[in-house]
Amino acid sequence: MGNQTFLSEFILLGLSDFKEFRIPMSLLILLIYVATLAGNLLLIILVVSDSHLQTPMYFFLCNLSVLDIFNSTICASHLSFDIFTGNRLILYSTCVTQVFFFSWFISTELFVLEIMSFDRYVAICHPLRYTTMISIQLCVHMASGVWILNFVCCLMHTLCTLRLSFPDPTIIPGLFCELFQLIQLSGSDTSLNSLLLYTELVCFGLTCFFITLLSYVYIFKTILKIKLTDGRRKAYSTCSSHLAVVFIFYGTSFFNYFHPKTKNFLAGRLMSVFYTIFTPLLNPVIYSLRNSDLKESLRKSLSRISSTL
Incomplete structure (x- = not known):
């Protein structure tokens, strides 16, 4: 290992194993990025323009779409450019900026998914009390608090x-810069960084996970008590889309951060592609396919557009 120093550049490994597919992969990632922007922007426009969709559930769904747009912009656009140009160098300032924004948006998405699961819990388990327990004003306050809290925490980490x-050189075995990687690669004393990181993971990460898990335990217990098949199907349809998104988010997150990367760097990087590029694309698709309100809103919007042409 070379001398410990403050570097101006890092070497980002990325997907350098697939040099022969450099241009097709770059175009594919760019296409996915454009589709992600289009899908999430369409979802936001539908919710904002349709008064029937301006409810707490769709308010948080808009937050999720905004986070997906930001995450995809950070990861996919930069990765597509690097693959196309073959440039494996990343400026230190760019790397630190990626660490901050990616950590901010991912941790905020974790909280948003947890709040959405609580919203579904109230809607299914306490439907008569839903309007008194969950209001748009409360949702705005919760969303603002989550964005600000995670901004402060991620700024502190950064x-x-x-x-x-x-060390010189420092090779980052991933698609982009992440906080975990920089802590592991540093030659300095990282005890403070690790303490802050794992304290936050325990206090916030596990809390969000268990609240989400507990919410769905009560949701499924309530659904199983419904005797009518139509009622049970309607109750399940209100949470199935969110459950699918939660499963994808936690499944890819656990694999991305807890699998033995030292044994299979390539598998970790390929999973990172799914985690950071495909997931933001899948979220609006899942909600659109499973949600009759969104499909009806889209149909009405297309009808209005066609009638004006």
Whole structure:
């Protein structure tokens, strides 16, 4: 290992194993990025323009779409450019910026999914009390609190990262810069960084996970008590889309961060592609296919557009 120093550039491994497919992969990722932007923007426009969709559930769904757009912009656009040009170098300042914004948006998405699961719990388990327990004003306050809280936490992590030094050269075995990787690659004392990171994971990450899990335990217990088949199907349809998104988010997150990367770097990077590029595309598709209100709103919007032409 070389001398410990403050570097101006890192070497980003990315998908350098697939040099012969460089241009097709770059175009594919760019196409997925454009589709992600289109899908999530369409969902946001439908919710904003249709008064019937301006409910707490769709408010948080818009938050989720905004987060997916930001995450995809950070990861997919940068990755597509790097693959196309063959450039494996990333500026230190760019790397730290990626760490901050990616950490902010991913941690915020974790909280948004947890709040959405609680919203579904109230809607299914306490339907008569839903309007009194969940209001748009409360949702705005919760969403604002979640965005601000995670901004402060991720800014703190990023500032602590600035004090670290790295060996020359430093090769990052991933598609983009992540906080976990920089802590592992640093040659400095990372005890403070690790303490802050794992304290946040335990206090916030596990709390969100268990609240989401507990919400669905009560949701399924309530659904099983419904005797009418139509009622049970309607109750399930109100949470199936969100459950699918939660499953994809947690499944890819656990694999991405807890599988033995030292044994299979390529598998980890391929999973990162799914985690950061395909998931933001899948979220609006899942909600659109499973949600009759969104499909009806889209149909009405297309009808209005066609009538004006």
